Amino acid sequence: EVQLVESGGGLVQPGGSLKVSCAASGFTFSSYDMNWVRQAPGKGLEWISHIGGAGRTKYYAGSVGGRFTISRDNAKNSVYLQMNSLRAEDTAVYYCARLYSSSSGRALDMWGQGTMVTVSS
Amino acid sequence: EIVLTQSPGTLSLSPGDRATLSCRASQSVSSTYLDWYQQKPGQAPRLLIYGASRRATGTPDRFSGSGSGTDFTLTISRLEPEDFAVYYCQQYGSSPFTFGPGTKVDIK
Numbered sequence: 710e711v712q713l714v715e716s717g718g719g720l721v722q723p724g725g726s727l728k729v730s731c732a733a734s735g736f737t738f739s740s741y742d743m744n745w746v747r748q749a750p751g752k753g754l755e756w757i758s759h760i761g762g763a764g765r766t767k768y769y770a771g772s773v774g775g776r777f778t779i780s781r782d783n784a785k786n787s788v789y790l791q792m793n794s795l796r797a798e799d800t801a802v803y804y805c806a807r808l809y810s811s812s813s814g815r816a817l818d819m820w821g822q823g824t825m826v827t828v829s830s
Numbered sequence: 831e832i833v834l835t836q837s838p839g840t841l842s843l844s845p846g847d848r849a850t851l852s853c854r855a856s857q858s859v860s861s862t863y864l865d866w867y868q869q870k871p872g873q874a875p876r877l878l879i880y881g882a883s884r885r886a887t888g889t890p891d892r893f894s895g896s897g898s899g900t901d902f903t904l905t906i907s908r909l910e911p912e913d914f915a916v917y918y919c920q921q922y923g924s925s926p927f928t929f930g931p932g933t934k935v936d937i938k
Binding site: 744746753754755756759768769770771804808809812813814815816817818820821822823 | 831862863865867869874875876877880881882884886916918920922925926927928929930931932
């Protein structure tokens with residue numbers, strides 16, 4: 710079965726750090742770019758980071774640049790998001806998503822179920 | 831940064847109605863890189879339309895996408911009960927790969 714499973718969410722104090730993970734299965738992981746998208750409670754979707762299949766190309770949203778780091782381990786079929794200097798406004802469900810890419814378009818065609826990160830004292 | 835604006839914020843319709851959702855970009859987006867997602871409460875988003883007009887696997891043909899440049903539209907020809915949800919557009923043409931704020935389609 711093709712799936713993405715996030716883990717590692719939880720409660721963290723402001724200024725703290727947390728690393729969330731996403732385990733992929735059912736497809737050739739290294740052939741796909743991966744993304745993290747978050748959703749604050751009751752709010753819309755916010756794209757936050759992209760990593761290329763080989764791990765060399767990385768992009769970040771301005772709201773997390775310099776604080777969050779995306780990485781991947783193709784041997785473990787996993788993508789990670791290291792989050793430092795966390796703020797209350799980082800409280801959200803964090804989704805990982807696979808990027809489908811072809812001459813016809815690029816889109817997030819597969820999503821995990823999300824992991825909740827709460828930043829609070 | 832490309833800002834996407836979606837309208838209306840909420841669309842109140844009845845099953846069987848036609849729904850027309852708009853996504854407007856602050857600068858031109860290649861139609862290849864404009865996508866639409868559906869999200870239901872408590873669920874992850876689901877890809878509906880990619881490349882502005884191409885239905886993703888499993889997307890019913892009552893969903894159609896159109897548009898170019900800065901103006902894009904998602905149309906649901908006849909609303910089914912399972913279509914009441916929030917719909918987001920996203921551009922994947924240039925980083926940051928922004929989402930619109932969403933349009934909620936609810937039951938009138």
